[in-house]
Amino acid sequence: xxxRVRVPTPLRRFTGGEGEVPADGASIRQVxxxxxxxxxxxxxxxxxxxxxIRRFVNIYLNGDDVRFLxxxxxxxxxxxxxxxxxxxxxxx
Amino acid sequence: xxxxxxxxxxxxxxxxxxxxxHVCETCFGPLEVNYDYxxxxxxxxxxxxEARPHNLWRYxxxxxxxxxxxxGPHSGFTPLVHCKRLGAELGLKHLYVKDDTVxxxxxxxxxxxVSVAITKAREFGFTTVSCASTGNLATAVAAHAAxxxxxxxxxxxxxxxxxxxxxxxxxxAQVITIRGNxxxxxRLCSEIADKYGWxxxxxxxxxxxxxxxxxxxxxxxxxxxxxxxxxxxxxxxGGTILPKVAKAFKEMKEVGLVKGPNFKIHSAQxxxxxxxxxxxxxxxxxxTPVKPDTIAKSIAIGNPADGYYVLRAVRESxxxxxxxxxxxxxxxxxxxxxxEGIFAxxxxxxxxxxxxxxxxxxxxxxxxxxxxxxxxxxxxxxxAVAGAIERPFVIDxxxxxxxxxxxxxxxxxxxxxx
Numbered sequence: 001x002x003x004r005v006r007v008p009t010p011l012r013r014f015t016g017g018e019g020e021v022p023a024d025g026a027s028i029r030q031v032x033x034x035x036x037x038x039x040x041x042x043x044x045x046x047x048x049x050x051x052x053i054r055r056f057v058n059i060y061l062n063g064d065d066v067r068f069l070x071x072x073x074x075x076x077x078x079x080x081x082x083x084x085x086x087x088x089x090x091x092x
Numbered sequence: 093x094x095x096x097x098x099x100x101x102x103x104x105x106x107x108x109x110x111x112x113x114h115v116c117e118t119c120f121g122p123l124e125v126n127y128d129y130x131x132x133x134x135x136x137x138x139x140x141x142e143a144r145p146h147n148l149w150r151y152x153x154x155x156x157x158x159x160x161x162x163x164g165p166h167s168g169f170t171p172l173v174h175c176k177r178l179g180a181e182l183g184l185k186h187l188y189v190k191d192d193t194v195x196x197x198x199x200x201x202x203x204x205x206v207s208v209a210i211t212k213a214r215e216f217g218f219t220t221v222s223c224a225s226t227g228n229l230a231t232a233v234a235a236h237a238a239x240x241x242x243x244x245x246x247x248x249x250x251x252x253x254x255x256x257x258x259x260x261x262x263x264x265a266q267v268i269t270i271r272g273n274x275x276x277x278x279r280l281c282s283e284i285a286d287k288y289g290w291x292x293x294x295x296x297x298x299x300x301x302x303x304x305x306x307x308x309x310x311x312x313x314x315x316x317x318x319x320x321x322x323x324x325x326x327x328x329x330g331g332t333i334l335p336k337v338a339k340a341f342k343e344m345k346e347v348g349l350v351k352g353p354n355f356k357i358h359s360a361q362x363x364x365x366x367x368x369x370x371x372x373x374x375x376x377x378x379x380t381p382v383k384p385d386t387i388a389k390s391i392a393i394g395n396p397a398d399g400y401y402v403l404r405a406v407r408e409s410x411x412x413x414x415x416x417x418x419x420x421x422x423x424x425x426x427x428x429x430x431x432e433g434i435f436a437x438x439x440x441x442x443x444x445x446x447x448x449x450x451x452x453x454x455x456x457x458x459x460x461x462x463x464x465x466x467x468x469x470x471x472x473x474x475x476a477v478a479g480a481i482e483r484p485f486v487i488d489x490x491x492x493x494x495x496x497x498x499x500x501x502x503x504x505x506x507x508x509x510x
């Protein structure tokens with residue numbers, strides 16, 4: 001499945017400064033594995049030692065937080081839109 | 093003169109220079125401002141603070157600014173109201189409300205954080221300021237930006253109270269509403285901040301912005317006569333204010349402005365958006381996001397990034413937390429208004445409702461000092477309570493009609509009390 005992934009500033013040194021990169025995979029986990037192949041080092045910024053999404057990383061699939069879907073096992077289709085966003089809080 | 097030393101990642105400890113940065117490049121953890129407390133200790137005395145104007149800059153040594161602050165000259169130093177009538181009703185002798193319903197100029201605690209963030213934005217040379225907001229923050233950013241002469245873009249979720257949209261647009265800000273909830277707005281804004289290089293007060297200026305919330309705590313301690321309360325109940329949305337109030341109390345001890353006793357800090361959430369309380373009650377660190385559904389829109393954040401730090405601050409202090417349902421929130425708003433003449437927004441009703449629960453549970457004792465944090469004004473959220481109040485009687489302009497009505501009311505009252 002070919003998708004495009006939006007990458008936040010703190011991770012762009014892995015992507016040669018690109019804010020949006022292509023990737024392949026049938027699940028979020030596979031997309032991250034593919035990103036790692038293309039941009040070595042990016043996986044450990046996204047996943048913790050246990051292989052779970054880091055506490056301060058949010059991954060959105062077509063605008064939905066994947067924690068509401070099937071987390072790393074969420075199914076990815078051709079043309080899906082994936083966004084990696086640092087967790088931030090604002091409020092009120 | 094600034095006492096900041098650097099920014100430091102709260103998770104992995106990596107240090108960064110003082111710049112518009114908010115996440116650690118290594119672990120994405122949030123960055124926190126560090127100070128030279130030894131220097132502050134000798135520079136900051138009670139007498140010096142007391143001699144300063146009544147605004148949030150009284151505590152400037154413990155705030156992350158270099159310049160002479162010009163933003164928010166009338167913000168902060170809101171009343172700490174000793175609630176005697178409400179206290180008598182509840183059996184609490186030392187009940188206080190920290191009343192940010194009258195914060196200048198936009199009637200919420202956000203005037204504090206925004207004063208600090210926009211001061212910092214100017215120091216960094218930004219000309220456009222912006223925010224993702226469910227309302228109160230938006231009006232604060234718009235108002236302070238206007239006075240500072242900065243361009244302003246405001247992003248909010250569709251469906252917030254109409255007063256909050258009007259209340260931002262009036263200041264000349266460009267308001268954009270997003271089809272989605274607060275978390276959707278936040279996500280979009282992080283992407284915009286990256287691309288357009290604006291000062292988003294709660295994104296790239298977040299480490300500075302959040303420091304402004306400490307002034308809520310500094311003031312409580314000063315207004316109690318340089319003492320910490322036994323308990324303070326604080327609402328939790330994104331998780332900014334609670335850990336910062338705890339930090340404020342600790343810093344005051346650290347620099348010698350107050351001595352013990354230990355305080356307990358308690359978190360209040362609306363039952364329709366209570367991911368932090370769920371984690372607290374389950375005894376876990378992991379906060380599972382929820383889809384918010386409550387009348388307390390100003391605290392309806394389903395995925396609070398700083399929720400983990402709320403849990404930590406609450407547990408460290410020996411405090412607790414509860415959630416309040418929408419009807420409980422409305423009852424508490426009415427109770428505060430009817431006993432103390434303070435009209436809080438639903439976030440304030442939530443906080444009071446939770447304080448009542450903690451009292452019932454015996455976590456708060458009748459002779460202890462309790463501060464209930466009221467962070468926003470009910471006049472901004474009339475829609476939330478409009479359906480829950482008595483309708484007015486309509487009569488002709490004839491004394492006879494009023495006489496008859498008055499008699500009926502008297503009868504209704506004695507029937508009710510019989």
